[in-house]
Amino acid sequence: MNYYLAPMMGYTDCYFRSLVENIYGNSVTTFSEMIVDKAIIHNETKTITKHFLKNNKSAIQIAGSDPEEIKRAINILNKVDIIKHVNFNLGCPSSRVQENMLGLALTQKYDLVKKCLFELIKYNKDVSVKCRLGLGMNEDKSYIFDYLKLFYEIGIKKVFIHCRNGVLNLDTKKNRTIPKINYNLFLECCDQFPEMELIPNGEVNDLETFKFFQSKNITQFMIGRQFAKDAFFLEKLDLENVKKKTASIINTINELEHYKYLNINLLKKSIFTALSNISNSKKVKKEISVINNYSGLLNYFERNAIWS
Numbered sequence: 001m002n003y004y005l006a007p008m009m010g011y012t013d014c015y016f017r018s019l020v021e022n023i024y025g026n027s028v029t030t031f032s033e034m035i036v037d038k039a040i041i042h043n044e045t046k047t048i049t050k051h052f053l054k055n056n057k058s059a060i061q062i063a064g065s066d067p068e069e070i071k072r073a074i075n076i077l078n079k080v081d082i083i084k085h086v087n088f089n090l091g092c093p094s095s096r097v098q099e100n101m102l103g104l105a106l107t108q109k110y111d112l113v114k115k116c117l118f119e120l121i122k123y124n125k126d127v128s129v130k131c132r133l134g135l136g137m138n139e140d141k142s143y144i145f146d147y148l149k150l151f152y153e154i155g156i157k158k159v160f161i162h163c164r165n166g167v168l169n170l171d172t173k174k175n176r177t178i179p180k181i182n183y184n185l186f187l188e189c190c191d192q193f194p195e196m197e198l199i200p201n202g203e204v205n206d207l208e209t210f211k212f213f214q215s216k217n218i219t220q221f222m223i224g225r226q227f228a229k230d231a232f233f234l235e236k237l238d239l240e241n242v243k244k245k246t247a248s249i250i251n252t253i254n255e256l257e258h259y260k261y262l263n264i265n266l267l268k269k270s271i272f273t274a275l276s277n278i279s280n281s282k283k284v285k286k287e288i289s290v291i292n293n294y295s296g297l298l299n300y301f302e303r304n305a306i307w308s
């Protein structure tokens with residue numbers, strides 16, 4: 001099975017992505033937080049070096065709504081060797097994103113989406129899209145079918161579908177709970193577009209859901225919040241084998257040694273996601289929370305057998 005760590009603002013920074021990659025190796029592909037194309041155009045070096053480590057394996061998720069700007073951002077990304085996959089955000093409902101006609105809001109304008117995607121596909125490595133199943137509260141199959149047809153015709157075959165509608169003018173948190181999950185419509189999409197690689201996202205958190213999808217021959221999954229709650233959850237569900245847990249944390253810390261923008265609190269925040277299921281979680285987190293420098297953190301994991 002293949003897993004994808006969903007793009008999440010405030011979570012999938014380079015610390016957390018590095019951690020997940022060190023835990024699971026190639027079984028999990030990770031995605032950056034959403035990065036607006038303007039940031040790439042106007043501040044390329046800082047944007048790339050801040051979000052991506054030198055040995056980066058993550059995809060970049062971008063958002064934009066002006067075909068000219070997307071063209072410029074893609075021109076730049078075509079020259080960035082450490083990035084090999086661009087994902088385009090067509091699902092974010094946040095008000096700021098909406099004000100700028102990005103993400104979900106952009107999908108109100110089919111022709112503009114088309115123009116943006118024409119520029120996106122000028123990226124010379126992997127391209128994918130992340131979108132919702134529908135727009136507004138009501139089920140409307142034509143929304144997703146029309147967009148999948150467009151993606152397919154343009155040549156984008158890999159699509160991550162958050163299996164619930166997105167609703168404009170509803171806050172982001174409610175947009176992840178109120179519109180109902182609709183895996184059956186996702187499966188209908190798979191039937192209608194058998195040549196596309198459609199990957200479900202949205203509450204794929206437990207064995208029952210994984211088994212349901214597997215029974216329908218779906219073997220790739222995008223998961224967000226569950227990774228942030230417990231980075232080892234795939235192992236807990238017996239879906240992945242993780243042998244060297246402490247080593248995966250130490251490797252993550254080592255990878256960040258020369259990172260120019262190192263923020264010890266963000267590093268600790270990502271490491272905490274790996275500590276939610278240990279027996280003395282509270283005590284360990286308390287001990288780590290008072291460490292305020294890089295070498296102290298490294299020493300802590302080198303000296304303490306947290307998973308013996």
Ligand SMILES: Cc1cc2nc3c(=O)[nH]c(=O)nc-3n(C[C@H](O)[C@H](O)[C@H](O)COP(=O)(O)O)c2cc1C
Nearest residue numbers: 006007008009033034089130162202203223224225
């Ligand atoms: C805090 C947070 C930030 C998010 N930021 C993004 C983002 O930047 N881009 C995006 O496409 N989706 C974003 N999402 C949506 C997730 O990628 C995912 O679609 C959603 O959480 C549903 O998956 P889950 O039930 O596995 O968490 C975010 C979700 C959360 C919880």
